[in-house]
Amino acid sequence: MEKRISLLFAEGQIKEAIEMLEQEVKLQESEEKLLLLGELYYKEGRSVDALNKFNAVLKINPVNKKAAAYVTMINDVLDFYHKDLLNP
Numbered sequence: 001m002e003k004r005i006s007l008l009f010a011e012g013q014i015k016e017a018i019e020m021l022e023q024e025v026k027l028q029e030s031e032e033k034l035l036l037l038g039e040l041y042y043k044e045g046r047s048v049d050a051l052n053k054f055n056a057v058l059k060i061n062p063v064n065k066k067a068a069a070y071v072t073m074i075n076d077v078l079d080f081y082h083k084d085l086l087n088p
Helices: 002-010 014-027 031-043 047-060 065-078
Strands: none
Touching: 002 014, 002 031, 014 031, 031 047, 031 065, 047 065
16 A cells, blocks of 8 residues: 555646545554654645654654654744744
8 A cells, every 4th residue: 555655646647645544644653654654744735744643653653753754844833933934
């Protein structure tokens, strides 16, 4: 199943890959599946959904470097503050 998801992703069919992986996660949640789903959400621009999946990965494995890097990156973007943009 994961090969099929990877193939869909490689072909640019991200939505289909996400739908298939969401069903897989419902049946059996694992660190690898959650990480891949987070990456797919991130590629689609769904940062909050991706952040939730990466945090779920860190609950399972607190030392997962890839998930931690994504969490830091997304939080940095969400925390960005530029006063000149808010006060023209």
